[in-house]
Amino acid sequence: MIYGLCWAWSEKRKLFPWKVVIGATVMQFVFALILFGIPFIRSILFRANDVVDGLQAATRAGTGFVFGYVGDNVAGAELMDGTPPPLFFFQILPIVIVVAALSAMLWHWGILKWITNGFAFIFRRGMGLGGATSLAVSANVFMGMTEAPVLIRPYIKGMTRSELLIMMTAGFATIAGSVLVVYGSFLEGKMANPLAQLLTASIMAAPAAVAVALTMIPETTPATERMKEPDFNYASTMDAFSRGATDGLQIVFNIATMLIAALALLWLVNAGLGALPDVAGAPLSIERILGWIFAPLMYMVGVPMEEAAKSGSLMGVKTVLTEFVAFLQLAEVPPDAMDPRTRMITAHAVCGFANFGSMGILIGGLSIIEPSRRDDFLSLSWRTLVAGTFATCLSAAVVGALPYQLFAGHAG
Template sequence: MRLACRPRLALLFARRGAEGQAATLFAEGGSGGFIYHGIIGLAVLIGLAWLLSEARARIRWRYVIIALVSQFVIALILLRVPFLREGFLALNGVVRALSDATRAGTSFVFGYLGGGAAPFTISDPAASFILGLQALPLILVMSALSALLWHWRVLPWVIRGFAWALRRSLALGGAAGVAAAANIFAGMVEAPLMIRPYLARMRRSELFVLMSVGMATVAGTMMVLYATILAPVIPGALGHILTASVISLPAAILIAQIMIPDADLPAAPEAAQPLEMPRYGSAMDAVTVGTQQGLVLLANVIAMLIVLVALVALVNLLLSLLPEMAGAPLSLQRLLGWL
């Protein structure tokens, strides 16, 4: 039970302690007060992880410091280097292309309910947007594209590059490093499957790193979906989400190595284990299998959205029975806003 709960803390620490603080420190026009606030918050979160550590004497502070510094270096490079910032803007075109391609498929299947031309005059265009038929099917397209890129051996090379960087900087070698790098592009379920033969031999600390990284990063399929939804209100949404996910990788490793340090202290990081590659008979087979896997994910997302929204509405109904505060009824949204 203790091990199952701690990745949630790692997710909180990684998101708040890395993305928020790094973005604050490197945001243009940020005041000194915000910088001090970020530094204090980062120190507090690391301190909490230290207090919850199972073996403080085994913490390898050298790699903790490297992981901490790497977050700021990554943020500085991704947010300050001009051509990378322009690249983030170019990613918006990729998001629009994927969104338009998905809309072509949904409008063909669902007609105007899927985003196609309506056979009547629409007085309120915003009311015609149907999340489950127009935005969420992007999961299917991204899942199929991911499988196709695996079949063409594009993603494995990218993952090996990240695994090499983790092995050289944080001494996270072997299967754990490969799976941690894969979490940037694959989901929390898919990434461990790439090292399936090695899971039984992984140490407890390595499993905790794998779980923490999985909860701190954003899968590529969901990343594009989030960017599509946020694009109208946040310029360069995909670039921001990608930056946050990459920064969260060393942040999650940092927290995991503090809370459950490795019992073994290798003199040098071990070599990366080979990926267990998904085997597809052809490109069409990859598209078919990827679509089937995406369909399961799509069904899970729709089901969870229905249940969670219903639960929030139920909590709000219960809170409405309490006396009003500041001239308005209590709600879960207001309570979380105060926190």
């Protein structure tokens, strides 16, 4: 059904990419079964939540020193009667800085580069992508939507519109490693193995992004040749550490700014809707309206009809505002208010950057990298938003089609 909607918006309906669509679907199931079905890999993946705990403890060591009791709940509990709720800016967001610094160091040491090249090889061989396009897709799994294109900067000028859409859709269908850990921490205790599932969601969405993009704009020219080693390096480990931390700080400020504006806008809209008469025995709200709009989409990916509106509400908030707000709201849903399987499907569906705010960020970032293609970036922006949304929904549909216990089991 989702690919049918993509085909309806295709520029060349006679060139439906059957092989790519089938290959992407098979690849998604294979990724899920390898990561969660092979006991050895599964046990390692399930330990990812221990990584979250370790990163949180390490971050508290830094924030506690810099901000005092404001940055450390343990110290705050000694001054107050009971443990206070964590302060979002001082205790939760700083983990982005730590992860960004570590990611830069892992890239400099070649570890993250090796993993990225490995996925690029899979996409190049399995889906027939060109070298530059495959690297951009694989890099988006671990890097941000504006950082990944930097790896292929020299090649963007000569890329076809189809290749540009693939690159942009991959950015919208995945989430950066710097915020992946934060979202995992939100869902800790609320969903089984959250970090492992979100990492898998980002990996599974990559082939779906390629298939959706090629369905909308089929490729009619030969793929670009395999590219040389990307010119994206740090001078030393200390250079990687400092630049990564600085980049992380910028991300923190951007997140805080967007959250303040988004939540303020949400409050204002709901205040206005609250003045209207009740509908179906309850006040109108933007969440309810978005739930009605996105309920059919969530039903298509496997959410039961009775929970489709609730799940659709989160999908709508993610699209209209930001995935950050959607994950915050998902974490606030009580365990008895949403079926665990529905929660899992919803988490996979909202695991991407496809929202209105990200459109401006992506277009601005890409226009700086390659100004000559700005008109193409603008013309493809709405397709990218829809394609990125559909790609994450396809990943959600795949996990919904597999046994829930496969993802919810615990490591031995």
